[in-house]
Amino acid sequence: MLNSKLQTNTLQETRANQSALVVGNGLTASIVTAAVKSLGIDVTRSKFGLDSALLFHSGGRGPFEAFVRFLNEGAFRCETTASSTPVEIIPVEKGFVVTFDDGSRSEFGCVFFATEGNLKPIPNDLPDGVNIVTPGILKVPSSQSACFVLDYEEITDPSIGMNAMRMALDNQLSGGNSFVLLRHAPVQGMLGETLYETARLAGVRFLRFGNIAPRIERLQTSNDLSIKFQISIQDIIERGEDILIECDRVFVTVNPLPADIPIAFKHLLSKETDPLGFLIQDSVHCLTGKSFRRGLYCVGPSTGCMDLLETVFSASAAAADARSWLGLLEQAPSSSKMSVSEQCIRCLTCLRLCPHAAISLKSQPSKSSVNITGARCLECGICVAECPRNALDLKGFPEEDFVTLIERLRAQNAHDSTVVFGCHRSAGRALSEIELPEKVIFFPVSCAGRLSESILSATLLAGIKGILVLGCHHGNCRSKNGTDWAKARLDTMTTRLNTMFKDIGSFSYKTMAANESPRMLKLINEFLDSVDRIPD
Amino acid sequence: MIGNHDRRVIIVGGGIAGLAVARLLSENGLPFTLVERSDKLGGHTKDWACMAVDECKNCFCCLVFDYEDTVASCRNSEILVGYELSSVVSSDSGIQRVKVRQVDSGAEQEIQASALVLAIGFDTFDPVDKGFWGYGQIDGVLTLADLNHIIRSNDLGKLSPVPEGALDVAFFQCIGSRDKSIGANYCSQYCCGSAIRAALKLIHEVPGCNVSIFYIDLQLPGKTTRDLMEEAQEKGVRFLQGVPGEIRPLQEGGLQVISEIDGQNVAERFDRIVLSVGQRPSASAAAISKILGAPLNEFGFFETRTLFDAVRSPANGVYIAGSCSSPASIPDVAVSAGTVVSAIIADIEKAS
Numbered sequence: 001m002l003n004s005k006l007q008t009n010t011l012q013e014t015r016a017n018q019s020a021l022v023v024g025n026g027l028t029a030s031i032v033t034a035a036v037k038s039l040g041i042d043v044t045r046s047k048f049g050l051d052s053a054l055l056f057h058s059g060g061r062g063p064f065e066a067f068v069r070f071l072n073e074g075a076f077r078c079e080t081t082a083s084s085t086p087v088e089i090i091p092v093e094k095g096f097v098v099t100f101d102d103g104s105r106s107e108f109g110c111v112f113f114a115t116e117g118n119l120k121p122i123p124n125d126l127p128d129g130v131n132i133v134t135p136g137i138l139k140v141p142s143s144q145s146a147c148f149v150l151d152y153e154e155i156t157d158p159s160i161g162m163n164a165m166r167m168a169l170d171n172q173l174s175g176g177n178s179f180v181l182l183r184h185a186p187v188q189g190m191l192g193e194t195l196y197e198t199a200r201l202a203g204v205r206f207l208r209f210g211n212i213a214p215r216i217e218r219l220q221t222s223n224d225l226s227i228k229f230q231i232s233i234q235d236i237i238e239r240g241e242d243i244l245i246e247c248d249r250v251f252v253t254v255n256p257l258p259a260d261i262p263i264a265f266k267h268l269l270s271k272e273t274d275p276l277g278f279l280i281q282d283s284v285h286c287l288t289g290k291s292f293r294r295g296l297y298c299v300g301p302s303t304g305c306m307d308l309l310e311t312v313f314s315a316s317a318a319a320a321d322a323r324s325w326l327g328l329l330e331q332a333p334s335s336s337k338m339s340v341s342e343q344c345i346r347c348l349t350c351l352r353l354c355p356h357a358a359i360s361l362k363s364q365p366s367k368s369s370v371n372i373t374g375a376r377c378l379e380c381g382i383c384v385a386e387c388p389r390n391a392l393d394l395k396g397f398p399e400e401d402f403v404t405l406i407e408r409l410r411a412q413n414a415h416d417s418t419v420v421f422g423c424h425r426s427a428g429r430a431l432s433e434i435e436l437p438e439k440v441i442f443f444p445v446s447c448a449g450r451l452s453e454s455i456l457s458a459t460l461l462a463g464i465k466g467i468l469v470l471g472c473h474h475g476n477c478r479s480k481n482g483t484d485w486a487k488a489r490l491d492t493m494t495t496r497l498n499t500m501f502k503d504i505g506s507f508s509y510k511t512m513a514a515n516e517s518p519r520m521l522k523l524i525n526e527f528l529d530s531v532d533r534i535p536d
Numbered sequence: 537m538i539g540n541h542d543r544r545v546i547i548v549g550g551g552i553a554g555l556a557v558a559r560l561l562s563e564n565g566l567p568f569t570l571v572e573r574s575d576k577l578g579g580h581t582k583d584w585a586c587m588a589v590d591e592c593k594n595c596f597c598c599l600v601f602d603y604e605d606t607v608a609s610c611r612n613s614e615i616l617v618g619y620e621l622s623s624v625v626s627s628d629s630g631i632q633r634v635k636v637r638q639v640d641s642g643a644e645q646e647i648q649a650s651a652l653v654l655a656i657g658f659d660t661f662d663p664v665d666k667g668f669w670g671y672g673q674i675d676g677v678l679t680l681a682d683l684n685h686i687i688r689s690n691d692l693g694k695l696s697p698v699p700e701g702a703l704d705v706a707f708f709q710c711i712g713s714r715d716k717s718i719g720a721n722y723c724s725q726y727c728c729g730s731a732i733r734a735a736l737k738l739i740h741e742v743p744g745c746n747v748s749i750f751y752i753d754l755q756l757p758g759k760t761t762r763d764l765m766e767e768a769q770e771k772g773v774r775f776l777q778g779v780p781g782e783i784r785p786l787q788e789g790g791l792q793v794i795s796e797i798d799g800q801n802v803a804e805r806f807d808r809i810v811l812s813v814g815q816r817p818s819a820s821a822a823a824i825s826k827i828l829g830a831p832l833n834e835f836g837f838f839e840t841r842t843l844f845d846a847v848r849s850p851a852n853g854v855y856i857a858g859s860c861s862s863p864a865s866i867p868d869v870a871v872s873a874g875t876v877v878s879a880i881i882a883d884i885e886k887a888s
Contacts, residue, residue: 038882155765158757184753187723190835190862193714197721210777236777236799256759274760282760284596287870304759310871312844317874323881324563429601476592478602513586514601518690 018326021098021106023048023086024114028300028311032114035315039323044108046100048085048115091357093373094329095295109326110295112318113279117301120254123153127218129227130250133164143176144248147231150182152213156253159307161186162195164253169199178204179245181214181233189309207243210236216250256306278304285478288317292480293357294376295325328375336374336395338384343391344370350383350392355480359383380479381450385489397446402455405443409462417441418531419459420468420524423448425478426514427470433517439465440524448472449482453489457497460505466531467507468524474511483511506531543650544569544613545880546634548621548824551579552866553858554655555603556873562610564881569613569647571636573620573820577604579657581866585687587733589740593764595733596866620820624652624828630853651880654838654849655857655873656824658815661712661720669711669811674785676806679813680707680727683734692741697789697807702744706793706806707731708779709751713814713863722835724814726865728755731812732764735773748774748806750795758867783809815863830854837861847876855879 019042022033033043084100095109122132133148148164150156156164165186168178180199185206187193200206214233221228231245258277272291274282279298280291289297297318300311346368351359358376362369384392384399393399409417420442422428428444436442445451448471460467469490471483490509497504508530510523545561547554550572561568576582578600587595607615622637622644634649660681663671671677678686686694696703709731713724728751735747749768754775756762769775780793790805817836825832830851833839838856840846846862847855857876858869 035878038885039878040881040885155754155756155762157759158755184755186755187714187753188725188755188757190722190833190837192723193721208777275763276759278759282594284592284594284599287596287599287867288874309843309846313846313871313875316878317871320560320564320874320878320881324560324565327563327565425602426598429605472592473586473588474591475594476588476598511588511591513588513598515582515584515597515688516586516690518688522690 018042018109018330019044020110020112020322021046021086021096021108022112022114024112024116024300026114026116028116028302028315029112029114031312032112032299032315032319035312035319036112036322039319041109041319041323041326044106046084046086046098090360091293091295091373091376092360093362093371109329110297110322112289112322113296113298113302114300114315115302117304117306118257119306120257122252122254126216126250126252127229129218129229130216130252133160133167133251133253143171143174145177145179145246146171146249146251147179147181147229147245147247149214149216149231149250149252150180150186151184151209152252152254154255155184156182156186157255157306158186158188158192159305159310160253160255162188162192164251165195165199165204167251168204169195169202172199172202172204177247179231179247180204180206181209181231182206183209207233207235207245208237209233216252219246256301256304258304274304276304278302281480282475283480284476285480288321289314290318290321292355295322295329295357297322325375329373331375337377337379338372339393339395340370340372341391341393343389345389345391346370347388349386349388353382353386355380355382355482378447378479380447380482381445382447382479382482382485385450385452385455385485394446394450397450399455402459405441406458406462409441409459409464413463414441415463415465417464418466418468418528419443419464420470421445421448421451422470423472423483426472426476426512426516427520429514430512430517430520434521437524437528440528447477447479447482448486449477449479451486451489453493456489456493456507460497460507464505466505466527468527469507469509470520470523471509471511473513476511476513543648546571546621546631546636546647546649546652547655548652549579549655549657549858549860550574550577550615550617551655551657551858552581552600552603553657553860553864553869553873554579554653555600555607556870557653557655557857557876558610558613558615559603559606560874560877561880562607562613564877566880567612568610569636569649570607570615571619571621572615572617573639575618577607577615577617580660580681583688584681584684585737587687587737589736593733593736594760595730596870599866599870621824621827624649626829626851626853628852651853651855651883652828653855653857653876653880654824654828654830654860656818656820656860658859658863659818661718661813661816663711663811663813666712666715666718668782669708669809670783670785671811674783674791676785676791677783677809677811679711679811680730680734681813683810687734687737687741692738695738695742695808696744700743702746703738703742703808704746704790704806705735705738705748705808705810706804707735707747707749707810707812709749709754709812710779711811711813712816714752715814719835720814720816722863723755724863725755725757725868726863727812727814729758729761729764729865731810732761732768732773734810735768736764736771739771739773746772746774748776748804750776750779752777752779815859818860821860828854830856837863845879847872847879 020036022045025047084102086098088099090097099105148168150161172178219228229250279302280286289299299315356376358373360371362371417439424444477483545568547570581600584597587593619636623635625633631649631652637644738745784792830849831839838861841848855876857873
């Protein structure tokens with residue numbers, strides 16, 4: 001029924017000579033190490049960053065505490081620990097070459113960034129003595145009256161807000177008095193609502209404010225050792241009445257602060273941050289900690305995730321992906337997807353542009369060469385389109401196919417035809433649900449980024465009515481910026497060709513997704529209308 | 537013995553969770569058989585719309601196509617569409633054999649199994665079950681799923697009562713979620729983000745469209761969801777705390793709701809009201825629970841072992857992916873699927 005021998009081989013192969021480097025010094029790195037090791041991958045852990053976990057305390061109760069003990073007891077302690085810090089990480093054919101600060105150098109199949117993160121500082125306008133709520137596992141304040149203020153400067157991340165609720169409940173159960181002040185009760189996960197309800201039933205008092213944040217003041221006390229706070233809040237449930245609360249402790253929630261990306265990794269990851277500055281991009285292709293540069297993963301607080309459970313699960317998910325990646329590194333023969341011709345002058349344009357870090361330079365005394373890692377290459381063709389020497393080609397989607405198309409258009413004298421170039425990931429899939437209008441030729445491309453200026457102008461100069469390029473939406477490209485490359489090239493061409501030719505066909509660029517078939521048809525028809533409107 | 541590769545990992549359910557598990561299993565060299573009861577793969581996600589507005593807004597729906605393509609090209613594995621689970625034979629070490637039945641013909645076939653992954657997903661809450669929003673009776677009341685289907689078919693023009701006229705849309709959050717009276721006292725995880733994205737889409741696509749979102753508590757998990765809300769506020773989306781309990785059709789057309797603004801009851805008129813329906817346990821969960829001896833929790837979702845071991849069922853050899861163990865957004869599902877595959881491989885490693 002199935003080739004069992006092949007499968008067994010696959011499992012063993014991935015085990016041999018494959019290892020991961022986990023960069024980080026806190027609990028996150030321990031979690032990642034545990035996850036990676038449990039899949040049979042050798043781990044080297046490089047101590048880097050904060051000495052201990054700032055964000056995951058171990059003073060909590062219940063399962064959290066047991067889990068941290070489990071990790072600390074060394075159930076997954078790795079045999080190899082590099083005490084030095086990585087200063088350079090270079091993608092090579094079989095993974096990454098990492099140079100450490102002591103000058104040593106090692107090769108790893110994959111690298112996990114699992115450094116700890118930071119929280120924003122306490123808001124300026126709060127009096128001395130106010131604490132911040134740290135996520136993860138929390139120390140319970142001694143049984144006093146404690147006030148937890150969520151959503152103070154901005155809406156609190158629900159995982160941090162829920163930790164404040166846990167603290168409030170703990171304090172209430174151990175004889176204290178808890179108040180929770182918020183705009184939005186955090187009820188994440190299936191048990192969030194239960195936690196909220198349990199806290200309410202236990203006597204934790206919830207007060208809800210609107211646009212006006214509560215005013216927190218420190219009271220003068222006769223005894224220097226004791227502190228008291230007074231908080232006034234306009235409760236929107238109690239019809240805007242001002243409510244005064246006196247309490248011994250005040251905790252305010254703040255959101256994660258974008259991590260300081262280690263300078264050593266900047267050249268690898270500086271362009272892969274989200275709009276807030278956290279590691280890896282906010283893209284559909286970067287779920288579960290995957291970077292666009294295959295084999296690099298980021299998990300935990302440095303990605304803006306402050307939830308312990310979420311960190312545990314994303315570490316496992318990233319580990320499963322890393323394991324498949326290591327298998328791929330073993331199997332995929334290099335250069336199988338691309339060809340490099342003698343025209344190559346090793347200008348390294350391709351190396352700089354590749355979003356997947358699939359291109360490396362093989363240095364040799366006599367002649368160095370450009371090397372393509374088949375496992376990393378997703379055949380977007382951005383490098384092919386930008387190569388100044390036209391030395392590269394995709395084997396699966398060769399330039400020859402475009403030449404054939406252009407020759408056919410010429411031979412047919414296709415002046416009434418329109419060519420639609422569409423990314424196979426979006427337009428290519430949506431195509432199956434629509435019927436193309438007459439005289440429209442659809443040509444699927446591996447990525448809109450493959451469409452070089454020369455292909456676009458040659459197609460247009462074959463005498464057709466126009467070209468419509470359909471790429472994936474900005475921010476959705478599987479190769480990060482292939483879609484933006486296509487748009488930029490078309491913009492340049494508009495300027496160039498319009499000054500050179502008068503009676504040339506028109507072209508346009510639109511973006512779409514695989515589930516937008518009806519819209520695709522609309523875009524094509526709108527383009528056809530606009531082309532027809534141009535007077536002869 | 538899970539490590540025996542003559543046997544397969546059985547995946548029950550071909551929605552985004554099942555596909556995500558299948559893809560990652562096969563990338564790790566483990567053969568699978570995916571069983572999907574309906575006649576197509578992709579589940580809910582396949583019918584939902586792209587929420588891009590000039591640029592991708594990370595609704596994640598397009599991922600289902602990426603997963604499906606990879607799964608379709610997997611070697612050594614099979615996909616059975618139109619089949620359902622009928623029985624299993626287990627031993628102490630886990631699942632041994634699984635029988636699947638073709639839904640149409642009733643014909644059964646047996647598969648040697650090494651493990652079983654439940655990925656049967658969720659059912660959307662049917663607002664008819666709790667009649668006071670008038671869903672199905674009053675024109676103009678639709679669910680978030682209905683709205684997605686309209687956007688997907690590029691039929692947004694249908695929403696405005698007067699062609700090219702103004703369109704006032706309200707979203708009601710937490711419909712069928714956080715509701716103890718129906719045993720759903722949990723947050724459904726996906727709806728706040730989905731409603732905000734849909735609001736942005738409507739404003740972008742329909743000229744003259746005004747959107748109000750009525751909510752209980754906004755849940756904005758993930759690092760950039762808060763930005764999405766700010767963007768919506770800048771584009772004029774009103775966020776109002778408190779979900780009206782009743783919708784009344786007006787004689788002159790439109791829908792009236794009474795909302796509380798700054799402590800005052802205010803009557804407002806809308807053309808369309810979108811109910812952000814929550815995730816309920818799949819209707820087939822109870823039957824599958826019985827077949828496998830995999831217990832359900834108090835809400836009717838599949839129970840998992842502990843808080844940190846959240847993908848293994850107490851039933852040996854059964855793993856649980858995606859929203860059948862807990863309501864989930866698509867990123868949650870991707871993480872859950874990865875965790876399942878990780879757990880399966882870790883169990884193989886432990887056994888060998």
